[in-house]
Amino acid sequence: MLLLCILFLSLRVSASDAHVLPTQSQAALQATPSPTTNYTPPNSNTSFEPYLLLTTELSINQIRPNGRNIRVLIPELGNAVDFDIRRGTMCWSVVSRGKITCSKLDGSEQFEVLSTASRTIDAIAVDWITQKLYWADAEAKQILVLDLITRLGKVIANTGNQTLPRSLVVDPTRRWLYWSDSGNQPKIERLSMDGTNRETLHSSGLGAPNALTIDYGTQTLYWTDSVTRDIKCSSTDGSGRQIVTSAVFWPYSITLSADSLYWTDWEYNAVFQATMSGRNTSFLISGLSSRPKGIRYISYDSQPSASNPCAVNNGGCSHLCLLSSASPSNYTCSCPEGYVSTNANQSSCIATSNASNFSGSCVSAGYQSCCTSGLCLGYLGDCSCSIDCYAHGTCCADINQTCSSTAGPPPSVFFSDNNSLYSMGLDGSNLSVVLTGLSDVSALDFDYRQGHLYWTELNPPTIWKSAINGSFKEILVNTNISTPAGLAVDWVSNKVYWTDEDLSTIEVLDPMRKSRRVLFKTGLSGSPGFPRAIVLDPITRWLYWTDWSSTPMIGRASMDGTSRTVVQDYNLGYPNALALDYATQRLYWGDGGLTWVESSWVDGSDRQVLYQSDDLYPYSMVLFGRTLYISNWIGMRVVTVGTSGVSSMEAIYNNPEYNPKGIRVVSRNVQIEGTNPCALNNGGCTHLCLLSSVQEAGFTCNCPGGTMLNSTQGVCESVLPSPPPTPTLQGSCKRAGYTTCCPTSSCIGSPQEADCYCDHLCYKFRDCCPDISETCPSLLSSATPTPSSTLTVFVNTTVGTLSETILSTPTASHLMSTGKYTNTIVTHTPSSRPTETQRDYTTNVLATTIVAMVIILFLLVLILGVSIALRIHGRTIKQLTYSTGVTEKSLVQAQQLG
Numbered sequence: 039m040l041l042l043c044i045l046f047l048s049l050r051v052s053a054s055d056a057h058v059l060p061t062q063s064q065a066a067l068q069a070t071p072s073p074t075t076n077y078t079p080p081n082s083n084t085s086f087e088p089y090l091l092l093t094t095e096l097s098i099n100q101i102r103p104n105g106r107n108i109r110v111l112i113p114e115l116g117n118a119v120d121f122d123i124r125r126g127t128m129c130w131s132v133v134s135r136g137k138i139t140c141s142k143l144d145g146s147e148q149f150e151v152l153s154t155a156s157r158t159i160d161a162i163a164v165d166w167i168t169q170k171l172y173w174a175d176a177e178a179k180q181i182l183v184l185d186l187i188t189r190l191g192k193v194i195a196n197t198g199n200q201t202l203p204r205s206l207v208v209d210p211t212r213r214w215l216y217w218s219d220s221g222n223q224p225k226i227e228r229l230s231m232d233g234t235n236r237e238t239l240h241s242s243g244l245g246a247p248n249a250l251t252i253d254y255g256t257q258t259l260y261w262t263d264s265v266t267r268d269i270k271c272s273s274t275d276g277s278g279r280q281i282v283t284s285a286v287f288w289p290y291s292i293t294l295s296a297d298s299l300y301w302t303d304w305e306y307n308a309v310f311q312a313t314m315s316g317r318n319t320s321f322l323i324s325g326l327s328s329r330p331k332g333i334r335y336i337s338y339d340s341q342p343s344a345s346n347p348c349a350v351n352n353g354g355c356s357h358l359c360l361l362s363s364a365s366p367s368n369y370t371c372s373c374p375e376g377y378v379s380t381n382a383n384q385s386s387c388i389a390t391s392n393a394s395n396f397s398g399s400c401v402s403a404g405y406q407s408c409c410t411s412g413l414c415l416g417y418l419g420d421c422s423c424s425i426d427c428y429a430h431g432t433c434c435a436d437i438n439q440t441c442s443s444t445a446g447p448p449p450s451v452f453f454s455d456n457n458s459l460y461s462m463g464l465d466g467s468n469l470s471v472v473l474t475g476l477s478d479v480s481a482l483d484f485d486y487r488q489g490h491l492y493w494t495e496l497n498p499p500t501i502w503k504s505a506i507n508g509s510f511k512e513i514l515v516n517t518n519i520s521t522p523a524g525l526a527v528d529w530v531s532n533k534v535y536w537t538d539e540d541l542s543t544i545e546v547l548d549p550m551r552k553s554r555r556v557l558f559k560t561g562l563s564g565s566p567g568f569p570r571a572i573v574l575d576p577i578t579r580w581l582y583w584t585d586w587s588s589t590p591m592i593g594r595a596s597m598d599g600t601s602r603t604v605v606q607d608y609n610l611g612y613p614n615a616l617a618l619d620y621a622t623q624r625l626y627w628g629d630g631g632l633t634w635v636e637s638s639w640v641d642g643s644d645r646q647v648l649y650q651s652d653d654l655y656p657y658s659m660v661l662f663g664r665t666l667y668i669s670n671w672i673g674m675r676v677v678t679v680g681t682s683g684v685s686s687m688e689a690i691y692n693n694p695e696y697n698p699k700g701i702r703v704v705s706r707n708v709q710i711e712g713t714n715p716c717a718l719n720n721g722g723c724t725h726l727c728l729l730s731s732v733q734e735a736g737f738t739c740n741c742p743g744g745t746m747l748n749s750t751q752g753v754c755e756s757v758l759p760s761p762p763p764t765p766t767l768q769g770s771c772k773r774a775g776y777t778t779c780c781p782t783s784s785c786i787g788s789p790q791e792a793d794c795y796c797d798h799l800c801y802k803f804r805d806c807c808p809d810i811s812e813t814c815p816s817l818l819s820s821a822t823p824t825p826s827s828t829l830t831v832f833v834n835t836t837v838g839t840l841s842e843t844i845l846s847t848p849t850a851s852h853l854m855s856t857g858k859y860t861n862t863i864v865t866h867t868p869s870s871r872p873t874e875t876q877r878d879y880t881t882n883v884l885a886t887t888i889v890a891m892v893i894i895l896f897l898l899v900l901i902l903g904v905s906i907a908l909r910i911h912g913r914t915i916k917q918l919t920y921s922t923g924v925t926e927k928s929l930v931q932a933q934q935l936g
Contacts, residue, residue, distance in 0.1 A: 194233030628656025
């Protein structure tokens with residue numbers, strides 16, 4: 039193989055005059071996409087070479103502006119296409135499948151954002167300022183908008199019965215949307231990006247206006263017309279209309295750079311280019327075997343920056359914040375499909391299913407007025423006894439129903455810093471130290487009914503328990519633990535769960551029985567996870583966790599570790615903090631990378647940005663009533679953010695020395711009572727009885743590491759084989775340690791365990807070195823069984839992949855703690871140690887191989903030298919011939935003149 043490589047390189051040197059043809063063939067468009075390595079989304083601080091994005095009936099492709107270097111990004115049909123340069127993403131529609139898909143600009147990390155029954159999604163446009171996607175449905179005669187973060191959307195315009203919306207383009211800098219209509223009465227219109235202020239720009243002299251593009255610098259609108267066969271332009275207000283060029287055939291899509299126009303053509307299956315004035319029209323790419331569709335010029339100048347009025351707190355909108363060219367504030371709030379507004383400006387929306395008549399009277403909870411006009415508000419304004427009674431003592435209820443008293447000590451905010459645990463009132467008053475002298479505290483939680491406080495320390499890694507007042511400290515876990523970053527207590531069945539960042543695991547412990555196991559390893563696409571926060575819901579028996587590895591995500595699983603699903607895996611930075619609204623099943627998370635707080639339902643739907651600020655880096659948070667209490671690393675503060683109405687951030691405590699970390703609100707009313715199926719006889723389990731959201735019984739029996747469940751008897755049995763018997767040695771033996779060899783009567787240490795065969799026979803930890811008179815072969819012939827080094831592989835039936843492989847059995851407990859395994863054990867026993875004859879044979883073969891390779895290397899160098907010499911000789915002959923020819927020609931001319 040090496041010989042062939044060198045010969046190939048020498049031939050490449052001889053063929054240095056080869057040229058690359060300027061025209062790329064369609065074969066390049068049908069090629070397999072090039073693998074992407076170390077892709078980094080472009081940003082304005084790095085050099086970025088513009089290119090064209092072209093979709094065809096076969097693929098989505100990247101092309102340099104000179105028409106060369108065609109690269110297939112995605113081997114899939116693409117219709118309309120658009121992009122967001124600063125976020126490094128692109129989106130495209132597939133008409134035949136009724137879907138819109140987005141990905142990174144290099145085609146990686148694809149995710150579907152919309153799937154409909156419509157088969158006429160032939161126009162899309164990305165608002166790169168507020169992250170909205172606009173699209174046209176030609177069949178439904180509608181223009182719609184979709185929030186790319188929350189995936190909520192609505193219809194903003196009905197185009198009319200006789201219309202055929204064909205192309206969209208947005209101008210977020212001036213907050214206008216332009217669209218072309220190729221129906222019975224073709225026209226070009228525009229409307230505000232919130233769907234208001236609609237007006238017609240052109241309605242005459244049009245045949246079939248196929249595509250639109252905008253020069254944002256000059257505010258010029260360009261469009262192609264496949265019937266009049268030309269490209270026209272006008273000002274974005276419709277004035278100054280003129281023909282740019284008539285040198286077109288069947289133009290379909292169009293885009294522009296700073297000095298050129300590019301368009302796709304269906305008559306020639308080609309891409310054309312011309313100057314901005316329409317001159318010098320030429321083929322950029324010709325002879326495509328499939329029709330070219332959408333085209334976009336990818337550069338930073340193609341999408342100028344502008345202020346985002348929706349950036350702070352989503353503009354005060356509960357759901358959709360849409361740019362508006364008509365509103366004085368440059369935006370309007372809007373309710374998505376399936377929601378209704380609770381006020382005039384649509385800043386507060388509730389799901390239609392949550393709006394219901396209320397039969398009783400409404401009272402103020404001391405926190406907010408819960409009901410208006412006899413209508414109980416939905417999620418964002420909901421007043422629920424299950425929440426507000428716990429937090430405030432009164433709530434919106436029937437006239438004959440009263441809330442239970444919040445008797446007992448007032449709620450307290452417990453939080454940690456590096457060295458201490460503190461307690462204070464909900465408003466930051468009455469600060470006191472609960473514990474001090476700790477070491478790098480990360481997370482904390484409590485069990486109110488048991489009166490226990492739990493926390494994790496990172497140096498050294500330890501999980502602790504004490505009384506809530508800090509007394510009676512004891513260590514729960516300090517072995518086989520690395521970075522316990524997150525902690526959560528199951529107050530129903532009395533279990534402790536934690537995340538371990540370095541081990542990529544989520545584990546559980548029964549503190550009473552001292553039984554412990556790894557539930558599962560985290561991570562997506564085979565990459566190791568970095569689990570951070572964890573929260574439990576023992577009532578519904580689900581656990582939730584965040585992971586901020588290279589593929590950040592928020593996940594959900596049954597509390598026994600089964601039924602794992604992804605809740606969110608898009609547009610996440612560092613999802614550090616996690617909180618749960620137990621009554622409404624609303625999940626909240628704080629993102630340190632994106633500096634905001636978001637929420638969604640527990641299934642991932644209805645995603646919303648609750649609050650955003652550059653002064654926010656949430657580390658941990660908890661929900662109490664309608665307020666999130668957050669440990670904020672910017673300013674070393676504990677802050678609050680409201681979850682209803684217009685959210686704002688208020689500081690209730692400033693730590694002058696350390697960043698606050700774990701945080702909880704300790705109250706009897708936070709941990710709702712639930713049914714514990716493990717209460718009676720531990721559910722019949724010998725070790726771990728874990729709550730389950732999927733099992734009919736509400737729990738499953740589980741086993742600690744090193745044991746596995748006997749499915750017939752329901753008990754945990756050891757997976758470790760009985761230790762092999764120790765061979766009886768004749769002669770004296772010396773204590774050998776872990777790895778020693780004995781070629782003489784004295785023991786010699788060796789880094790190669792396999793080289794110490796006697797030690798291996800003695801099962802590693804025995805006194806194994808015999809006298810020189812006692813040799814190892816005599817032991818092999820003994821009737822005593824020889825222990826083998828067994829390669830044990832456990833197959834994880836939950837994940838369906840090979841999880842871990844270990845040598846021998848002392849570490850099987852760690853293996854068995856990584857998930858739920860079958861009783862199947864696959865073993866492999868190594869062959870016997872090679873004899874002296876076998877070793878001599880191996881040595882001879884190795885020596886012969888080395889000699890052969892030296893000879894081959896010498897021949898290769900010789901061949902390479904001869905090849906280079908011949909090439910130099912050839913060039914010299916050419917130069918001599920050329921010089922001789924010139925000299926002879928000069929002599930003839932001189933004779934003629936003479």
